[in-house]
Amino acid sequence: MVMGQLDLKERLQGCIRGMVLIGEPLSHHTYFRIGGPAEVMAYPADLDDLKALLKVARDEAIPVLILGGGSNMLVLDGGIKGLVINLSRSFLELSAAEERIRCGAGVRTSRLLAFSAKAGLTGLEGLSGVPGTAGGAIHGNAGTPFGAISDHLDWVRLVDCLGEERFMSREELGLGYRHCQLPTGAVIVEAAFTLQRGMSAEIRRTISKLLVRRNLTQPVDIRSAGCIFKNPPGDFAGRLVEQVGLKGLRHGEAQISEKHGNFIVNLGRATAADVLWLANRAKADVLLRTGVALELEIEIVGSPSAA
Numbered sequence: 001m002v003m004g005q006l007d008l009k010e011r012l013q014g015c016i017r018g019m020v021l022i023g024e025p026l027s028h029h030t031y032f033r034i035g036g037p038a039e040v041m042a043y044p045a046d047l048d049d050l051k052a053l054l055k056v057a058r059d060e061a062i063p064v065l066i067l068g069g070g071s072n073m074l075v076l077d078g079g080i081k082g083l084v085i086n087l088s089r090s091f092l093e094l095s096a097a098e099e100r101i102r103c104g105a106g107v108r109t110s111r112l113l114a115f116s117a118k119a120g121l122t123g124l125e126g127l128s129g130v131p132g133t134a135g136g137a138i139h140g141n142a143g144t145p146f147g148a149i150s151d152h153l154d155w156v157r158l159v160d161c162l163g164e165e166r167f168m169s170r171e172e173l174g175l176g177y178r179h180c181q182l183p184t185g186a187v188i189v190e191a192a193f194t195l196q197r198g199m200s201a202e203i204r205r206t207i208s209k210l211l212v213r214r215n216l217t218q219p220v221d222i223r224s225a226g227c228i229f230k231n232p233p234g235d236f237a238g239r240l241v242e243q244v245g246l247k248g249l250r251h252g253e254a255q256i257s258e259k260h261g262n263f264i265v266n267l268g269r270a271t272a273a274d275v276l277w278l279a280n281r282a283k284a285d286v287l288l289r290t291g292v293a294l295e296l297e298i299e300i301v302g303s304p305s306a307a
């Protein structure tokens with residue numbers, strides 16, 4: 001196994017400029033600070049690197065996981081088999097021309113917002129406090145009740161499963177609540193948004209107001225992955241979890257937040273199994289007592305235990 005990993009690392013390192021690591025703990029790369037190791041993790045330095053990585057994976061049938069900011073993801077304790085492509089250090093370009101912003105997939109949403117405020121372009125403020133990268137946010141159509149990343153999206157540029165670059169318009173992306181229908185295996189590398197002219201000071205004020213509200217209602221000072229469940233139509237997952245009396249429930253070192261029922265927090269050394277136990281318990285109790293079937297918002301990846 002270790003020989004195979006070393007061999008794969010060397011082959012990948014031979015064809016890209018970026019860094020390749022073996023056995024990298026994914027707990028270092030997720031907001032939860034939870035997750036077993038990546039068999040191999042690569043940081044593409046540019047588009048050619050990304051294409052080369054995808055080609056090797058395709059040719060050798062190696063499973064690929066794309067990692068953005070790691071903010072909406074629970075990596076299981078056994079880690080990830082195959083190749084993790086970490087996009088958090090590449091595709092960082094940002095530019096504005098007239099009312100349009102072009103943004104690399106690896107740009108943090110907070111940076112995109114600060115950039116739009118500086119450019120005097122309004123429309124993205126509803127994303128205030130949403131962590132992670134622009135690419136990850138589009139992948140899950142992230143947002144808040146005040147707006148989603150898709151609201152002003154024009155197009156994305158991606159590399160498809162055959163390694164071809166192509167553009168997809170917002171209409172082609174099958175966007176819905178916390179949902180984006182990307183072609184299987186496609187990796188977003190850039191996005192464009194058309195916004196409206198606004199006053200920088202006013203945009204900054206709105207962002208600050210939303211951040212203050214978020215700090216008051218969410219456990220921002222403890223590790224989590226944001227909201228665990230999608231809000232069901234016409235209701236709120238946090239309210240339902242509170243209604244069934246589960247706020248504050250602990251399992252191992254994970255806890256359903258005392259502050260917001262739709263957050264599970266890592267009190268220190270929580271495992272993915274601890275988090276899953278609590279998520280399953282919340283789902284089961286809410287279904288039993290209210291009839292509402294909660295759906296996970298976070299993405300669960302990896303193996304439960306080392307093979």
Ligand code: EPU
Nearest residue numbers: 143144145217226227229230231236238239242259260261
């Ligand atoms: N509520 C409760 N108990 C709780 C939590 C919430 O009764 O423990 C009630 C609140 O009083 C409020 C309603 O539920 O009436 C909604 O709560 P909140 O305003 O906190 O918003 P949310 O719907 O729970 C959404 C997003 C968050 C985003 C906030 C910003 C989803 C699934 N969640 O939360 O996004 O930060 O709005 O206000 O859309 C995320 O997606 O990871 C995320 C954190």
